[in-house]
Amino acid sequence: MSAQEGLALGRAYASEPGDPRRRQRFTLGKWLLPLYCVLAFVFLLIPIVYTIAFSFNTQTGKSNISWSGFTLANWTGVCDQQDVCAAFGTSLLIGAIATVAATVLGTMIAIALVRYRFPFRSAVSLLIFLPMATPEVVMGAGLAAQFLSAGIPKGIGTIIIAHTLFCLSFVVVTVKARAASLDPALEEAGRDLYGSPFAVFSRITLPLLLPGIMAAALLSFSLSFDDFIITYFNSGTVQTFPTYIYISAQRGIPAQANVIASAVFVIAIAIVVISQLVTQSRRRRLTSARP
C-alpha cells in the first residue's frame, strides 16, 4: 500500500481521540525527548565552553592545561605570542582569497547547471560531486604530489589553490539549491521587458541569488579557516592557524590561541544569529503582506 492510500485510509478509519495508547505515548515522548536534547546540547558544547574558559586562564608554563586563575591578560595581549597572531593573519588572508575565488567560480557553475542545457551534464555533476566524496588526506596528498612533480614550491599560493578547490564544490551545491528554487519566469519577464542579458543578470538573477551566495561564501570561509589536513600537505613552512596549533600541540598551546578561537567563534555565531533574525523577519513581513 502506498503512503498516499494509507493516508486516505487513515482518515476514513480515524480512531477515537481518547485512545489510551496514544495518550501514553504522547506523555512519554513529551518529556524524554526534550531531556535527551538538553543533555545532547550540553555534550556538544563541552569543548567549546572549555576552550573559551581557558582563554581566561592565567598561564603558568608553556601549556595551558590546568586552571590557575582568571585573567584578561590573554585577551588584552593577544599578539604577545607573535606566532599565533601571524598564523591567524595568514589564515584570514588565505580564507579571504580562497572564498572569493571559490564563490565566483562556484556560482558561475551553479547558474549554468540550473539555467542551461549542455552536453556531458552528468559528467559535470560527477566532477563537482567527487571532491566532496574524496577524503581530505587523498586530496591533500594528490595536490602535494602534483606540486612536487611540477616543481612548484609550497607556500601561501599552494594553500590558496587547495582551499579554493575544496570550497568550490560546496559553493556549487549551496548556490544551486538557491538557484533551483528561483522562478525562471522572473528572468523571462526581465528579458521580455527588453533587459539586456547583463541587466537581467545584475538586476534580477544576482539579487535573488545573493542569500545563497552569501551563505556559500560564509561556508567557504569557515571551511578554509578551519582546514588542517589538506593545508598541512601543501603549506611548506607557512603556518596557518590550524597548522600552528597542530605543531604546538606537543609543547603546549598558548592561551592566546584560545583567545583567537573564542573570538572567531563569537563573531561567527553573531553573524549566523543576525542573518537568521533577518531572514525570519523578512519571511514574517512577506507572509503578513499577503492578502
Next chain:
Amino acid sequence: MAIAAFAGNATAVDATPRRRSWVALFLLLPGLLYLVLFFIVPLVSLIITSLESQGLDGSFAYGFVVSNYTDSVSTFATQIWRSFGFALIATVIALLFSYPLAYFIGVTARRWPLLQSFMLILVIAPFFISFLLRTLAWKTILSDNGPVVTALQGLSLMGPQGHITGEPIAVVFGLTYNFIPFMCLPLYTTLERLDLRYLEASSDLYASGWATFRKVTIPLSLPGIVSGTLLTFIPAAGDYVNASQDFLGGTSSTMIGNVIQSNFLVQQNYPAAAALSIVLMFVILVIVSVYVRRSGTEDLL
C-alpha cells in the same frame, strides 16, 4: 538554515533548463578547468607516483611497480581495517546520537521557529571553534588526571591504571564528536519536511509507535540518513587528527590517514603514500556507490 544546504539537499529538483547557448560554456569553463587542473590532474599524478620505482640512491623514477600497492596494503592492513572499523562505529554512534536530536529540532519544535533556529545554531556551533582545539579540549578532559577518568575510577568502573586517551575508544569518541554536526544537519533537513499526516495515518491504522517509526518515519527520512552517514563516514575514514598521538590516539590506534601523512611528509616515501591514498579513495568510492545504490537514493547525488 543556509549551512544545511551543503548536506546534499535533495529538494533542489532542477527546473528543466531550456536554453542552450555559449553563455553556459562561459559560465562552466573556468570552474571546470580549475577542477580538472587541481583535482583530476592531481589524482592522475597520484596514480603515477604510486607506481614509481625507487632507485638505489633513494630517488624515484617513473615506473610500473604494482608491488607498491601489494606491499603497502599488506604492511598496513591493520591500519586500513582499523580506519574503516573506527569510521563505521563512529558513524553508527553519531547516527544514533543525532537522530533523536534532529527529530526534535525538525519535527517536535516546528511550532516554535525561534527555538528551532536556536537549536540549529547549537548543533553547528562546534563548526565555528577550531577543530584541533576542541579535540585538544577533549584530550584534556579525558586525560588520566581529568574529570572523566577520576570519576570512573572513583566509581570503580575503571582500574587505577586505566586510560582513555591513547586508546581506540578515545579515537572513536573523537571521530564521533567531531562529525556529529555533519550527521545532524542532513537528518534535520529531511525530518523538517516530514509530512506528519503520514504518522497520524499510521497510528490511526493502529500501528504502534515503534511500527510507525520503523515503517514510516525512517523510510521517509532515508535521504537524510544516507547523506548524513556518508558525510560522517568519508571524512572519518580518512581522518588523521583524532588518531594522532598528540591528540586522542596512541600507538595502537593509528589510522590510514596517519600512515599516509607520515609516509608523505616525514619519510618522504611518496609511492607508498600515493598507493595507500589511491586504495583509500577507491574503497570509499566503491562503498559510496554500493551504499547509495542499495538504499535507492541515487538522485541524491
